[in-house]
Amino acid sequence: MTLDFLGSLQRTGMCGELRADDAGRNVVLMGWVNRRRDHGGLIFLDLRDRTGIAQVVVDEKVGAAHDKADTARPEYVVAVKGHVRRRGAGLENPNMPTGEIEVVADELLLLNEAKTPPFSPAEDAIGNEEVRLKYRYLDLRRVEMQHNFALRSRVAMAIRNYLVAEGFLEIETPFMTRSTPEGARDYLVPSRVHPGHFYALPQSPQIFKQILMISGFDRYFQIARCFRDEDLRADRQPEFTQIDLEISFPTQEIVFAVVEGFLTAAFTAAGIALKPPFVRMTYDEAIKNYGIDKPDMRLPAMVTLTDVLTPELRTALKIEQALPVLGFVIPDAGEISSTARKSLLSEIRGSFGDCGLDILDVQRLKTNEAFAPLASRIDDLLSEELRRFSGDTEAVDTGHLIIVVTPKLGTPASWNYDPQWIWKRVGALRLELAKKFADKHKLFEQTGTERDYKFAWVTDFPMYEWNEETRTWDAAHHPFTSPHEDDIKAGRLTSDKGAVRALAYDIVLNGTELGSGSIRIHRQDVQAEIFRSLGMSDSEARERFGFFLEALEYGTPPHGGIALGLDRIVMILAGATSLREVIAFPKTAKAIDLMVDAPTPPTEQQLRELHLRVTAKS
Numbered sequence: 001m002t003l004d005f006l007g008s009l010q011r012t013g014m015c016g017e018l019r020a021d022d023a024g025r026n027v028v029l030m031g032w033v034n035r036r037r038d039h040g041g042l043i044f045l046d047l048r049d050r051t052g053i054a055q056v057v058v059d060e061k062v063g064a065a066h067d068k069a070d071t072a073r074p075e076y077v078v079a080v081k082g083h084v085r086r087r088g089a090g091l092e093n094p095n096m097p098t099g100e101i102e103v104v105a106d107e108l109l110l111l112n113e114a115k116t117p118p119f120s121p122a123e124d125a126i127g128n129e130e131v132r133l134k135y136r137y138l139d140l141r142r143v144e145m146q147h148n149f150a151l152r153s154r155v156a157m158a159i160r161n162y163l164v165a166e167g168f169l170e171i172e173t174p175f176m177t178r179s180t181p182e183g184a185r186d187y188l189v190p191s192r193v194h195p196g197h198f199y200a201l202p203q204s205p206q207i208f209k210q211i212l213m214i215s216g217f218d219r220y221f222q223i224a225r226c227f228r229d230e231d232l233r234a235d236r237q238p239e240f241t242q243i244d245l246e247i248s249f250p251t252q253e254i255v256f257a258v259v260e261g262f263l264t265a266a267f268t269a270a271g272i273a274l275k276p277p278f279v280r281m282t283y284d285e286a287i288k289n290y291g292i293d294k295p296d297m298r299l300p301a302m303v304t305l306t307d308v309l310t311p312e313l314r315t316a317l318k319i320e321q322a323l324p325v326l327g328f329v330i331p332d333a334g335e336i337s338s339t340a341r342k343s344l345l346s347e348i349r350g351s352f353g354d355c356g357l358d359i360l361d362v363q364r365l366k367t368n369e370a371f372a373p374l375a376s377r378i379d380d381l382l383s384e385e386l387r388r389f390s391g392d393t394e395a396v397d398t399g400h401l402i403i404v405v406t407p408k409l410g411t412p413a414s415w416n417y418d419p420q421w422i423w424k425r426v427g428a429l430r431l432e433l434a435k436k437f438a439d440k441h442k443l444f445e446q447t448g449t450e451r452d453y454k455f456a457w458v459t460d461f462p463m464y465e466w467n468e469e470t471r472t473w474d475a476a477h478h479p480f481t482s483p484h485e486d487d488i489k490a491g492r493l494t495s496d497k498g499a500v501r502a503l504a505y506d507i508v509l510n511g512t513e514l515g516s517g518s519i520r521i522h523r524q525d526v527q528a529e530i531f532r533s534l535g536m537s538d539s540e541a542r543e544r545f546g547f548f549l550e551a552l553e554y555g556t557p558p559h560g561g562i563a564l565g566l567d568r569i570v571m572i573l574a575g576a577t578s579l580r581e582v583i584a585f586p587k588t589a590k591a592i593d594l595m596v597d598a599p600t601p602p603t604e605q606q607l608r609e610l611h612l613r614v615t616a617k618s
């Protein structure tokens with residue numbers, strides 16, 4: 001086949017932008033053949049570019065163009081010269097933005113041919129993700145992917161514009177650096193000029209952004225790539241992008257207002273109007289009401305029924321004294337038969353195993369005179385929460401699923417040193433059941449409005465987490481997070497680590513953590529003390545963070561910041577279910593790039609130059 005040259009031909013516009021009032025215009029369009037339909041005398045080519053699809057008609061009367069259209073196949077790259085005309089009555093396609101018009105071709109240029117692709121970019125859903133990733137360039141041609149990346153670009157730009165207007169400077173920090181403690185493994189880069197030495201790729205720009213505050217930049221941000229070598233889950237990628245920022249002389253409220261501002265700008269770019277300020281709650285409140293530090297507020301909260309179960313009732317019902325009793329409602333779970341209810345309850349009992357928790361069958365209590373008042377008190381309290389949640393006057397009725405969890409006699413107050421384990425277990429059950437009945441209550445369904453997005457700030461996280469494996473206290477956030485001043489003053493850093501609260505906060509959306517941050521330690525003595533309290537000797541701290549401890553001694557302003565996952569925000573706005581839908585060239589769950597085929601073994605020469613020897617080969 002002879003291909004045509006582009007020469008000096010220029011486009012007059014984009015395929016997806018043509019409308020009825022363009023009728024009569026002469027146009028030059030360029031793009032890919034999305035579909036080709038041969039009706040004998042007429043050949044229809046659906047021409048696709050980034051903006052959408054336009055139907056091109058090639059009549060056999062324009063002989064040369066028709067001959068070329070005859071050879072064109074899907075994914076050929078073509079240029080069309082012609083004019084726009086309205087489609088005949090009844091031939092409009094209301095499902096296409098350009099469905100009222102078509103382009104009548106005078107001339108067709110075949111700019112490039114294409115092999116038959118392994119899947120058609122014209123299709124909506126392609127089942128095999130591995131094939132999509134291997135032929136990512138074809139996958140990215142799909143309308144949905146083009147939409148996702150246009151959205152991503154708009155969202156990032158809206159965030160940049162907002163932050164710049166708020167006085168933030170965008171400053172880049174290095175990729176080749178040393179370890180930054182964010183709790184994952186580092187990716188290492190061997191140095192050729194320093195045999196046996198390695199750079200680490202940053203898990204975050206944390207230390208650099210703090211140093212930028214020491215340097216007087218006042219407000220920094222960066223849409224920054226971070227690298228973390230950890231076991232991948234569906235919603236993780238080894239390299240990902242954070243909206244990273246740091247502020248000098250901040251209060252938590254200043255950080256919250258900046259984040260609420262840029263999220264509002266980002267959501268506006270996606271056509272959704274948010275109404276900040278977002279809900280704020282402490283970590284303890286989140287655990288008490290939702291049993292988790294990332295509360296999903298699209299559902300009613302848990303209700304504490306502890307005081308309703310008096311000592312006498314507990315004795316009669318064989319419930320452990322003094323431990324919490326928690327209930328919750330899954331609204332509109334639908335009428336369930338009594339057999340189905342019993343089997344659900346026994347399934348839940350089974351899932352509790354031998355941890356000591358049990359289900360109180362409130363329906364059954366109602367049939368027993370001695371316990372009927374208890375059952376109605378429970379109904380009242382759960383109805384109250386349901387009304388708060390839904391904002392109407394509804395009471396708990398049979399359409400709602402009521403779950404009450406009680407501790408059996410002998411249930412331990414703490415599990416794995418965790419005195420909040422009961423709240424957390426019930427919180428997990430609340431989410432499991434909400435998922436199970438999602439088709440019924442429909443609370444997770446997207447309506448395309450602000451209602452779909454329940455944001456919350458969770459504050460006052462614990463400073464330390466007990467690590468049972470190493471039997472040490474680890475930093476729950478990272479070791480640069482400031483403890484509450486009161487806890488420092490009260491000496492709890494040494495006397496009662498489990499009770500120390502951090503000036504750390506998370507921003508949560510619909511039960512997912514979007515980002516976390518903290519007010520930092522700005523005093524060298526406090527930073528050294530925190531390293532010590534994490535079991536790091538002074539010499540180890542100097543070895544790893546000496547440069548930073550030293551920097552802290554040269555006039556460090558109080559500062560604080562946060563980082564939010566950009567990929568996740570775009571994923572949510574795109575209504576996608578995986579980060580891979582919004583990262584152009586993502587890795588698989590096994591951290592492989594299927595398109596370029598990475599990682600790969602280095603050549604012998606590279607190894608020699610890097611002074612490396614590979615001992616294990618897979």
Ligand code: ASP
Binds near residue numbers: 182206516517518562
């Ligand atoms: N560097 C932290 C992180 O990546 C965020 C922060 O504290 O600003 O989670």
